[in-house]
Amino acid sequence: MTTNKEYLLIEREKEWRVELRKKIANKERTTKTRTQMPELDPFVRIRYQDREVNTGLTEKQAVAEASRCLDCPNPTCIDGCPVSINIPKFIKYIEQGSFLEAAKTLKETSALPAVCGRVCPQEKQCEATCFYTMKLKKDPVAIGHLERFAADYERESGSMSVPEVAAPNGIKVAAVGSGPASLSFAGDMIKLGYDVTVFEALHEIGGVLKYGIPEFRLPNKIVDVELANLEQMGVKFVRNFIVGKTASFDDLKEEGIEAFFVASGAGLPRFMNIPGENYNGIMSSNEYLTRVNLMNAASDDFDTPIIKGKNVAVIGGGNTAMDSVRTAKRLGAERAMIIYRRSRDEMPARVEEVHHAEEEGIEFLNLANPVEYFADPKGKVNRVRVQRMELGEPDASGRRRPVVIEGSEYDIPVDLVVVAVGVSPNPLIPSEVKDLKVTKWGTIVVNEETMQSSIPELFAGGDIVRGGATVILAMGDGRKAAASMHEYLQEKRK
Amino acid sequence: MTQIVEKVLFSEKVAKFIVNAPRIARSRKPGHFVILRVDEKGERIPLTIADADREKGTITLVVQKMGVSSAKLFELNVGDKILDLVGPLGKATHIHNVGTVLACGGGVGVAPMLPIVQAFKQAGNRVISILAARNKDLIILEDEIRKWSDEVIVMTDDGSYGTKGLVTAGAEMVIQRETVNECIAIGPAVMMKFTSMLTKKYQIPTQSSLNAIMVDGTGMCGACRVTVGGQTMFTCIDGPEFDAHQIDFDELIMRLGGYSDEEKLASERYF
Ligand SMILES: Cc1cc2nc3c(=O)[nH]c(=O)nc-3n(C[C@H](O)[C@H](O)[C@H](O)COP(=O)(O)OP(=O)(O)OC[C@H]3O[C@@H](n4cnc5c(N)ncnc54)[C@H](O)[C@@H]3O)c2cc1C
Ligand SMILES: Cc1cc2nc3c(=O)[nH]c(=O)nc-3n(C[C@H](O)[C@H](O)[C@H](O)COP(=O)(O)OP(=O)(O)OC[C@H]3O[C@@H](n4cnc5c(N)ncnc54)[C@H](O)[C@@H]3O)c2cc1C
Ligand code: SF4
Ligand code: FES
Numbered sequence: 078m079t080t081n082k083e084y085l086l087i088e089r090e091k092e093w094r095v096e097l098r099k100k101i102a103n104k105e106r107t108t109k110t111r112t113q114m115p116e117l118d119p120f121v122r123i124r125y126q127d128r129e130v131n132t133g134l135t136e137k138q139a140v141a142e143a144s145r146c147l148d149c150p151n152p153t154c155i156d157g158c159p160v161s162i163n164i165p166k167f168i169k170y171i172e173q174g175s176f177l178e179a180a181k182t183l184k185e186t187s188a189l190p191a192v193c194g195r196v197c198p199q200e201k202q203c204e205a206t207c208f209y210t211m212k213l214k215k216d217p218v219a220i221g222h223l224e225r226f227a228a229d230y231e232r233e234s235g236s237m238s239v240p241e242v243a244a245p246n247g248i249k250v251a252a253v254g255s256g257p258a259s260l261s262f263a264g265d266m267i268k269l270g271y272d273v274t275v276f277e278a279l280h281e282i283g284g285v286l287k288y289g290i291p292e293f294r295l296p297n298k299i300v301d302v303e304l305a306n307l308e309q310m311g312v313k314f315v316r317n318f319i320v321g322k323t324a325s326f327d328d329l330k331e332e333g334i335e336a337f338f339v340a341s342g343a344g345l346p347r348f349m350n351i352p353g354e355n356y357n358g359i360m361s362s363n364e365y366l367t368r369v370n371l372m373n374a375a376s377d378d379f380d381t382p383i384i385k386g387k388n389v390a391v392i393g394g395g396n397t398a399m400d401s402v403r404t405a406k407r408l409g410a411e412r413a414m415i416i417y418r419r420s421r422d423e424m425p426a427r428v429e430e431v432h433h434a435e436e437e438g439i440e441f442l443n444l445a446n447p448v449e450y451f452a453d454p455k456g457k458v459n460r461v462r463v464q465r466m467e468l469g470e471p472d473a474s475g476r477r478r479p480v481v482i483e484g485s486e487y488d489i490p491v492d493l494v495v496v497a498v499g500v501s502p503n504p505l506i507p508s509e510v511k512d513l514k515v516t517k518w519g520t521i522v523v524n525e526e527t528m529q530s531s532i533p534e535l536f537a538g539g540d541i542v543r544g545g546a547t548v549i550l551a552m553g554d555g556r557k558a559a560a561s562m563h564e565y566l567q568e569k570r571k
Numbered sequence: 572m573t574q575i576v577e578k579v580l581f582s583e584k585v586a587k588f589i590v591n592a593p594r595i596a597r598s599r600k601p602g603h604f605v606i607l608r609v610d611e612k613g614e615r616i617p618l619t620i621a622d623a624d625r626e627k628g629t630i631t632l633v634v635q636k637m638g639v640s641s642a643k644l645f646e647l648n649v650g651d652k653i654l655d656l657v658g659p660l661g662k663a664t665h666i667h668n669v670g671t672v673l674a675c676g677g678g679v680g681v682a683p684m685l686p687i688v689q690a691f692k693q694a695g696n697r698v699i700s701i702l703a704a705r706n707k708d709l710i711i712l713e714d715e716i717r718k719w720s721d722e723v724i725v726m727t728d729d730g731s732y733g734t735k736g737l738v739t740a741g742a743e744m745v746i747q748r749e750t751v752n753e754c755i756a757i758g759p760a761v762m763m764k765f766t767s768m769l770t771k772k773y774q775i776p777t778q779s780s781l782n783a784i785m786v787d788g789t790g791m792c793g794a795c796r797v798t799v800g801g802q803t804m805f806t807c808i809d810g811p812e813f814d815a816h817q818i819d820f821d822e823l824i825m826r827l828g829g830y831s832d833e834e835k836l837a838s839e840r841y842f
Contacts, residue, residue, distance in 0.1 A: 278789050280608060280615075280655040317657040319789065323594050344791040348803060355796060355803065355822055357829035364792035372614065372786070377840070380614040380639050381786075382833030456825035504808070505789065 085155070088166055089148065097169055098148050107209075111216035112142040119436040126375055126407045127292040130433055131195070131225075136176075139226040143172035146218045149208050154220060157206030160553040162186045164203060168223055180231035181238060183224060188261035188552050191232060191299050194225025196290060196396075197549050200428045232302055242310050243270035248566055249334045251276060253320040253506065256284025257548045258340035258539030260303065261555035263312045269563050273312045274334070278319040278505075281371060284342055286548070288371040289363070291400050293407070294430070321509030326535070336534045336566060338558050339521065340551065343540035344503040348496055349392070353450030358384055358458035362393070362401045362497035375408055386493025388412045390461055392447055393497035394424035395545075399431065401495040402439050410493075414440035416447060418466050418479045444468070444479065448486065450494065460488050500545050510535070520544055527561035528554055536562050573607070573656040576629060578649050582708040584636040585679060586645055587621070593628030595620070595658045601666065601686035602780070602812055605632070605658030606788040609647070613654065614640040617785045617807075619683035620659060621712075633682030633711065638834050639841045660788045661811045664778070666690040670752040671697040673745055673775075674720070675738050675766050677758020678704050681712050683780050684757045685719075691755075692719040699724070699751075701741040703762070707732035738762055739769050746773050753777070756815055760827060764820035777815035781806050784829060798822050 088094070115132045116122075122130055134142065146168045154164045163182055170179035183190040199221035204210060207217035231237055248271050252259035255277040266273045281287045286300045308314065320326065326337065346361035348354055365383075368374040374383035389405040391398050394417035406413040415434070417424060420443050424431055435441070444466040451460040465485035468477040502519040514522040514531035521530055521537040528536045538554025540546055577589035595605065604619045622631035636645045647653070664687050672691045676684040681702055692698045700720040704710045705728045717723050725733025726741045734741065738758070745751060746769075754777040756766035763779045770777040783795040783806040795806035798819035804810065 278657065279787065280657070317655050318594075319657060319660075322598065322659055323657070324598060328598075344789065346791070346793045348793065348796075350803065355798060355826065357826060361793040364786060364794045367786055367792050373612070379612045380643075380837060382614075382830040382837065384830070384833070455828065503790065 085152065085163065088163065089150070093173065094148060094166075094169055097173060101144055103147055106145055106147055107213060107215070109141070109145050111145070111219055112138045112222070114219070114222050116433075119433075119438070122293065123406050123437050125293070126369065126404065127296075129296055130293050131222075133229055134222055134226045136230075139171055139176075139223060140174065142219050142223060143168045145209075146172070147208060153206045153208060153211060154203040154218075157203040159202065159547075159549050160186050160556070162203075162224075164220055167227060168218065168220070171223055171227060176227055176230040177234065177236065177238075179227035183227055184238070184240075187549070188264050188556065189257060189303055189548070190224050191228035191303070192257065192286060192295060193549050193552070194221050194223075194228055195295050195299075196427070196547075197221055198427045198547065202549075232299070237302070237306065239306060239309060240264075240268055242268055245272065245311075246270040247272060249274070249332075250336045250338070250562065250566075251320075251329060251334045253337060253339045254278075254284060254341040254539075254541075255282040255314065256340055256342050256539060256551060257286060258551035258555040259284070259338065260307065261552040262338045262340065262538070262559045263307055263555075264310070265556055265559035266562070267307070267310045267312050269559070271563075274315060275312060276315050276318045276320050278317070279371065280316050282314050282316065284340075288367045289397070289400070291366065291370055291404055293403070294400065319505065321505055326510060330534075336536065336562050338528075338555070338562065339506050339530070339535060339537040339541060340539040340555065341503045341506050341541045343500040343545045345501040346496070347499045347501055349447070349498060351447060351449055353452065353458070354496070356450055356452040356458040357456050358386070358452075358492060359450060359494040359496065362391070362397045362495050363500070365401050365495045366397070366404065369404055369408070383408070384493050385409050386491070388489075388491045389493045389495065390414050390416050390447070390489065390491045391495045391497055392416050393499070394419065394426060395497060395499070396426045396430060398495075398497035399426045399434050401497055403430075403434055403437060405493065405495070406437055406439060412440065413438075414442055414489075416442045416445050416461075416463060418444065418446040419476065420444055420468060423476045446479070446481075447494075451488075458491060458494055461491050461494060462486050462488050500540075502541050502544060506541070518544060526557075527565075528558035529561060529565070533565070573653040575647055575649055575651050575653065578647070581633070581711045585709065585711050586634055588632045588634065588644070588647075589629050590632065590653065590656070591628060592630045592656060592658075595656075596623040596625050596628050596630050599623050599630065599659035600663035601690040602661060602664030602683075603659035604661050604683075604788075604811065605630070605656055606660060606785065607644070607653050607657075608655040609640070609643045610654050613643060615655075615786055615788070616640045616644075617660070617782075617788060619686075619780070621682040621685050622715075633679060635679035639837045642841070657788070660807060662809070664690065664812055666694050668695045671699065671750060672753050672755065673742060673751045674698060674700045674755045675742055675758070675762075676700065676702055676716075677738055677762035678709055679711065680758030680762070680780075681710075681716065684755060685712055685715055687755055687757075688716060689719040697721050699745055701726060701738055701745070702733075703727070703738035703741065703758070705729065737765070739765050742766060742769055746770075746775065751775050754815075755779075760820055760824045763815065763818075764824070767815035767818065767820065771816045778812045779815040779818060780811045781813065781818070781823060782811075782827070783823065784827065797826070
């Protein structure tokens with residue numbers, strides 16, 4: 078799967094690429110400015126939970142942006158991509174107008190390009206190592222936006238290439254969970270001819286892509302198209318089935334499943350354990366987003382209730398916090414604020430999301446930390462006490478450690494608080510499978526090359542191995558696990 | 572989709588459903604529950620598995636009509652289908668031979684208590700069960716409980732059946748009469764709170780099964796958090812049964828009202 082240097086060079090020396098490079102001088106390419114992603118007006122979009130903020134590049138815009146790419150002899154962007162997509166190749170196809178070829182190139186390495194183009198933290202990955210960023214100190218090529226363009230183009234063209242599937246080999250394998258790690262695993266295994274079943278605990282397939290990331294950032298229909306493709310290729314999806322509870326691994330082995338890929342995610346929300354945190358109106362971001370995204374709670378004709386806060390505080394600075402606070406704004410909050418203990422520069426959220434949040438009128442209370450909640454006599458939260466922080470010495474992660482400013486507490490009126498301070502690995506599988514090696518944080522221990530756990534027929538990947546990570550890393554794990562599970566099963570048969 | 576194969580009305584507000592769920596019938600243990608969603612627009616609600624038949628591949632649920640979601644289920648009939656049903660969830664009850672077990676069930680809490688009573692009896696304990704409700708109509712599963720109990724005491728608030736009085740009166744009578752080694756208290760939160768206070772006074776270890784508000788039931792959302800022994804626990808994966816003497820019942824009662832405004836609106840729209 079890894080694109081080696083030689084292969085990249087051969088591809089780069091193909092005639093069409095050479096020709097294309099000659100067409101525009103590098104000097105001219107570098108004078109062009111980065112194309113802005115068209116987006117819905119902030120005043121309009123904050124009224125709709127389900128309208129995507131970024132509307133997508135037009136063909137003309139995409140070609141223009143693609144022509145900024147220098148098709149570097151040493152494409153450092155690829156080093157920044159966790160799955161080593163052949164970036165200049167797909168971008169050059171776009172420049173050439175061969176959009177379907179561009180999409181095909183993406184699919185050589187990424188199972189869900191339409192998703193990754195939308196949610197990858199490109200500014201920390203490929204775009205951070207783009208020649209423009211590193212050497213020219215200019216805005217990088219909009220690799221993420223181009224990825225999304227190519228994938229959307231293919232989907233909307235109706236000529237989506239359904240990959241070839243090998244003749245069935247009759248060997249049964251299963252994936253536990255249906256997030257991005259499992260979906261990419263399932264895609265690769267079905268292509269190799271395996272009989273693949275994906276088990277999901279919830280009533281919907283997709284993991285965080287469905288219950289976590291909101292419509293305004295990742296429309297469900299995009300995930301659904303991918304699911305339909307997998308189904309068409311023969312992948313079986315079983316909803317409402319908790320592996321380890323509904324049936325044990327042993328039961329499933331008896332039914333003929335020979336190997337498992339566990340990608341059960343990092344579902345367990347963390348709280349801060351500060352006084353008053355269990356008052357009503359205080360909930361985890363998982364609860365808040367699940368109610369809205371999975372259960373449709375914001376819509377009156379659905380039965381699941383949701384609290385529509387007027388003064389909403391979201392604790393944390395990651396993607397989950399941004400998704401929650403922007404959801405609250407869309408559900409009618411007059412004041413929707415982020416309370417984050419470090420400074421804006423340290424926020425782990427994608428830069429684009431922070432930027433969009435600002436445009437939407439989200440308030441940022443940086444260098445502040447909640448210390449206590451207060452409630453009315455019925456137990457409904459009405460006030461949060463925050464403490465001011467300042468940045469001290471760098472900690473182990475290299476980020477400057479926030480330290481408390483003594484005596485700086487003050488109160489803010491709130492009627493809804495969403496706690497988004499991280500998640501822990503889902504404990505279900507580790508607690509149901511004895512002899513499975515886990516770390517002290519509860520993540521499953523695997524061989525990094527093969528994704529195989531301490532139990533030979535059990536492979537694992539995604540957030541259950543990495544703790545809270547990213548969609549692209551989860552997908553990469555799924556592909557790696559598929560390749561090595563294939564090897565393992567073939568070896569076993571010799 | 573899960574098919575309903577039998578429905579028995581216990582009262583105007585309480586019904587028993589037997590549904591097809593072969594996998595769950597095989598893997599469930601006393602103390603486990605399921606989460607179901609009646610239709611596309613429905614809410615995910617937790618219900619205890621009151622009984623199961625491995626051979627027939629069915630499980631038994633007993634539901635009390637409270638608000639919209641339980642009413643939607645209540646209205647279904649034999650042959651109808653429940654869109655989503657997942658389980659078994661939660662930790663199974665720790666069943667052991669302790670001597671004499673006093674099982675106190677309030678209202679629909681008798682349903683989750685039934686499999687526990689059965690298991691304790693089968694483990695060789697002397698089991699005394701107290702069934703308590705506001706009135707005669709709300710006493711459920713009496714025959715089933717009798718089958719697995721050495722003695723059954725019925726208490727009603729209005730005296731329309733059995734002895735007039737609260738569950739705690741019945742419990743105290745038993746405790747003063749003979750040695751009770753362990754107690755189970757399942758029912759409305761207030762009932763569990765007072766039963767727990769009573770058994771604490773007599774230092775009898777007590778288990779309660781909590782009915783916290785849930786969404787996913789897999790530990791993913793934290794809606795079901797309760798404070799036990801000063802620590803936050805998730806009812807769905809750490810429970811639903813806990814050491815009653817450690818539970819912060821007042822917090823539970825407060826949290827059960829967390830969506831009361833929204834629920835009232837939903838009921839007004841629905842009924
Ligand atoms: C709100 C939010 C926003 C995010 N935004 C971004 C972003 O912008 N960019 C990015 O790269 N990443 C983002 N992430 C992180 C990213 O979504 C995760 O890293 C990724 O989804 C992990 O994939 P996974 O396949 O490991 O598991 P998940 O997507 O977590 O899926 C796991 C699935 O397994 C199921 N499951 C668990 N146990 C069992 C069992 N025993 N049996 C059956 N099923 C089981 C769960 O119900 C769940 O559906 C975000 C996460 C959240 C919560
Ligand atoms: C582990 C467990 C086992 C249970 N077993 C049974 C049982 O065997 N039989 C039975 O009749 N009931 C049982 N319950 C309670 C049952 O789930 C609720 O009565 C039901 O969800 C109420 O929904 P509603 O829409 O009809 O009522 P609503 O009008 O929405 O609310 C009525 C009350 O039910 C509670 N409630 C509301 N939504 C939920 C929810 N999603 N999850 C839990 N509680 C909620 C609230 O405290 C509220 O005050 C159990 C609950 C738990 C947690
Ligand atoms: S580093 Fe930037 S300019 Fe060079 S090939 Fe990659 S995307 Fe194009
Ligand atoms: S119901 Fe969501 S964590 Fe328990």
